Amino acid sequence: MNISINSDELFRHAFEGANDGMCIVEPSGKLVRVNQQMADMLGYPKEEIEGRMVEDFAAPESRDVSAGFIRKSVSREVESSVFEKAYRAKNGGLVYGQVASSLIRDSEGNPLFFISHVRDITARKQVEQERELLLEQLLKALADIKRLEGILPICSFCKNIRTDDGEWEPVDRYIAQHSAAQPSHSLCPNCLAKHYPEFTE
Numbered sequence: 001m002n003i004s005i006n007s008d009e010l011f012r013h014a015f016e017g018a019n020d021g022m023c024i025v026e027p028s029g030k031l032v033r034v035n036q037q038m039a040d041m042l043g044y045p046k047e048e049i050e051g052r053m054v055e056d057f058a059a060p061e062s063r064d065v066s067a068g069f070i071r072k073s074v075s076r077e078v079e080s081s082v083f084e085k086a087y088r089a090k091n092g093g094l095v096y097g098q099v100a101s102s103l104i105r106d107s108e109g110n111p112l113f114f115i116s117h118v119r120d121i122t123a124r125k126q127v128e129q130e131r132e133l134l135l136e137q138l139l140k141a142l143a144d145i146k147r148l149e150g151i152l153p154i155c156s157f158c159k160n161i162r163t164d165d166g167e168w169e170p171v172d173r174y175i176a177q178h179s180a181a182q183p184s185h186s187l188c189p190n191c192l193a194k195h196y197p198e199f200t201e
Contacts, residue, residue, distance in 0.1 A: 021097065021118035027074055027111045029053045029067060041097070041120050043090035059086035059094055066099075073103040074111050084121070096125040 015022055021038030025031055031050055039046045042057055049057070054066045062085045072078045080102035087095040101116035153162040160168040172183035 018117070021120070023049075023054075023116050023118065025054055025066075025070075025101075025114040025116060027070060027103075027113070029055065029070055032113065038118060041089075041095055041118065042087055048090075057087050059088045062086040066101075069101060070114070073114070079103055085118075094122070095120065096122045 015033075016035050018035060018037060021035065021041045023031055023034040023038050031052055031054055034046055034049050036046065039049060042049065055063055058066065065083060065085045069078070069081050069083065073081075080100070082098065082100045085097050085099050087097060089095050097118040098121045099116055099118050101114050103114050104112045106112050154160070154171065155162075155168065158168075159171055161171050161174040162168050163174070175181055175183050
């Protein structure tokens with residue numbers, strides 16, 4: 001059995017049946033058509049997206065991403081590109097997309113429209129952001145660690161330490177201020193025998 005599918009029907013099936021979001025955009029930046037996956041990604045009905053400008057849905061940090069690509073494509077600097085873009089969903093949340101967009105021209109080379117595939121990478125971006133935050137916290141923790149080094153002038157009798165400003169202070173206080181250690185007081189066997197001989201007999 002032969003099945004005949006014309007080009008318009010084939011395109012419609014490919015467009016609407018795609019796993020990723022898809023949209024057709026005029027060179028002006030106007031969204032002509034989006035598939036249901038794109039609408040679901042942004043949380044809008046299709047009719048609230050079609051007819052508006054691509055930058056209407058861009059998060060502030062990605063406001064000029066699509067516009068910049070459109071300018072370069074129309075001026076023939078590039079014909080296609082893959083880039084990341086942050087969108088503002090209808091519920092106010094951020095949605096991150098990896099966009100693969102190409103410019104379609106007519107037989108005379110005039111720009112007709114852009115066709116874009118938009119893959120939702122929000123989960124991946126959240127993991128990356130959490131990893132970056134964890135790394136930042138780790139680096140801060142490492143920077144906060146204090147280490148004693150160099151020569152420490154300690155009095156031979158009272159065992160106080162001379163500070164950088166010439167003052168003398170107890171060694172336990174100095175260690176607490178200049179390292180991550182917390183001194184605790186105890187007695188070594190020699191001092192125990194000297195000061196409390198009754199406990200060593």
